[in-house]
Amino acid sequence: MKCLIIVAEKNIKKTDKEYLNDKIQEIKSLVTTLGWKILDTLIVNLRSIDPGFYLTEGKVREIKLLPQTCDAECLVFYNNLSPIHIRNLEREFGKKILTRVDIILMIFKEHAVSMEAKLQVELATLQIQLPRIYGIGKEMEQIRGGIGLRGPGERKTETMKRHIKEKIRTLKSKIEEIKKNRLTQFKGREKVFNVSIVGYTNSGKSTLMNVLTKANVPEEDKLFSTLDTKTKKMFIEGITMTLTDTVGFIEDLPHQLIESFYSTLEVVKRSSLLLHVVDISSKFADEKIRVVNEVIREIFAQDSLKLPEMVYVFNKVDLVSDIRVIEKFSNAYPNSVIISAKERINIEELKSKLKHLAEEFYRNL
Numbered sequence: 001m002k003c004l005i006i007v008a009e010k011n012i013k014k015t016d017k018e019y020l021n022d023k024i025q026e027i028k029s030l031v032t033t034l035g036w037k038i039l040d041t042l043i044v045n046l047r048s049i050d051p052g053f054y055l056t057e058g059k060v061r062e063i064k065l066l067p068q069t070c071d072a073e074c075l076v077f078y079n080n081l082s083p084i085h086i087r088n089l090e091r092e093f094g095k096k097i098l099t100r101v102d103i104i105l106m107i108f109k110e111h112a113v114s115m116e117a118k119l120q121v122e123l124a125t126l127q128i129q130l131p132r133i134y135g136i137g138k139e140m141e142q143i144r145g146g147i148g149l150r151g152p153g154e155r156k157t158e159t160m161k162r163h164i165k166e167k168i169r170t171l172k173s174k175i176e177e178i179k180k181n182r183l184t185q186f187k188g189r190e191k192v193f194n195v196s197i198v199g200y201t202n203s204g205k206s207t208l209m210n211v212l213t214k215a216n217v218p219e220e221d222k223l224f225s226t227l228d229t230k231t232k233k234m235f236i237e238g239i240t241m242t243l244t245d246t247v248g249f250i251e252d253l254p255h256q257l258i259e260s261f262y263s264t265l266e267v268v269k270r271s272s273l274l275l276h277v278v279d280i281s282s283k284f285a286d287e288k289i290r291v292v293n294e295v296i297r298e299i300f301a302q303d304s305l306k307l308p309e310m311v312y313v314f315n316k317v318d319l320v321s322d323i324r325v326i327e328k329f330s331n332a333y334p335n336s337v338i339i340s341a342k343e344r345i346n347i348e349e350l351k352s353k354l355k356h357l358a359e360e361f362y363r364n365l
Contacts, residue, residue, distance in 0.1 A: 001036040004072040008044040008055060008079050022284055027078045030103045040068040054085040060092055074098055083132040116178045123171040126164050133160050179266060191365060193241040193358040196268045199277035200288040201248030204315040207341040208277060209245040229267050236355040251291045265299055272361050274310040280329060281319035312336035318343045
C-alpha cells in the first residue's frame with residue numbers, strides 16, 4: 001500500500017520541534033509496521049480546524065495538486081478526524097482516508113494471536129466504526145420515502161447500527177467468559193510472586209522477557225509486536241516466581257482499545273510487582289512514563305485495588321552517550337535498574353533485585 005502521511009498542527013511555530021518530530025516518527029513507525037510504502041510526509045500548519053474538512057479548503061486544494069497525492073492509494077492522518085471530516089476528505093481526494101487510530105487497529109489485527117486478542121480487536125473496531133455509521137446515517141436519512149415515512153437510506157443505516165450494537169454485546173459476553181476462566185487460573189497463583197512487565201510500546205519488554213526466561217517471545221523493532229500476555233515460570237537461585245509480558249502502551253491510545261484490552265491486562269491486577277520498562281534513549285522518556293502510569297492507575301482504580309510496588313527498568317542504556325541522562329533517571333528513580341536487555345548489561349543486578357523482593361514477599365505470606 002502506497003500512502004501519504006499528513007500531520008496537521010495548529011500554530012506549528014509555537015510547537016516544540018522535537019515533540020513534533022517525535023509525532024512524525026511515531027506515525028511513520030506505525031505505517032512501516034504494516035509494511036506500507038511512505039511516499040512523503042506532509043506537515044500542515046493550521047490557523048484553525050475546519051469543521052467540514054479539518055484542513056482548510058486552501059490546504060486541501062494545495063495537497064490535491066501534489067504528485068505524491070496522485071500516486072498515493074490512501075492518505076494517513078496523525079490526527080483524530082471526525083466521521084464528517086473523513087467522509088468529506090474522501091470525496092474531495094477520491095482516496096481512502098485513514099487516521100492513526102485506524103493504523104493502530106490494523107496492526108492489532110495483524111498481531112493478534114489468541115482468541116481473546118482477536119475478539120478484543122474486533123470489539124474495538126466495531127466501537128470505532130459505530131459513530132462513523134452515525135455520521136453516514138445523517139446523510140442517508142435525507143433519502144426519504146415521503147412525509148412521515150422512513151426512506152431506504154434511513155432504514156439501511158438503522159439496520160447497520162442495530163447489527164453492530166448486537167455484535168458488540170456478543171463480543172463483550174465472549175470476552176467476559178474468557179476473563180472468568182482466567183480468574184480461575186489466577187487462584188492457583190495467589191501464593192506465587194507474580195511479576196508483570198509493563199511499558200511503552202517498543203521499549204524492549206519482550207527482549208527482557210526472553211533474557212530472563214528464554215520464553216521465545218518475538219522480538220521485533222515494530223510497534224505492538226506483543227498483544228497477548230505470555231506468562232513463564234522462572235527461578236532465581238531456587239526462588240520461584242512468574243514473569244508476564246504484556247501489551248505496550250502508546251500516547252493517546254483510543255479509549256475503545258484501552259477498554260477492550262482491560263481483560264487482557266487483568267493479569268496486571270494480580271501482580272506482586274510491576275517492572276516498568278522505559279527506553280532511556282528516548283528524548284521523551286518522561287512523557288512515556290507518564291502515559292504508562294496513567295493507564296496502570298486507571299486499571300487498578302476500576303476495581304479499587306492497591307497498586308503493587310513498581311520497579312523502573314531503564315533499558316537501552318547502550319544507546320545513551322550522555323552520562324547526564326543516566327544520572328537524571330538514577331536520581332529521579334532511586335529504586336530503578338539501568339540495563340540493556342539486548343546487550344545483557346546489568347541483568348544480574350536486576351535478577352538480584354527480583355530475588356530480594358521475592359524473598360520479602362514469601363516471608364510476608
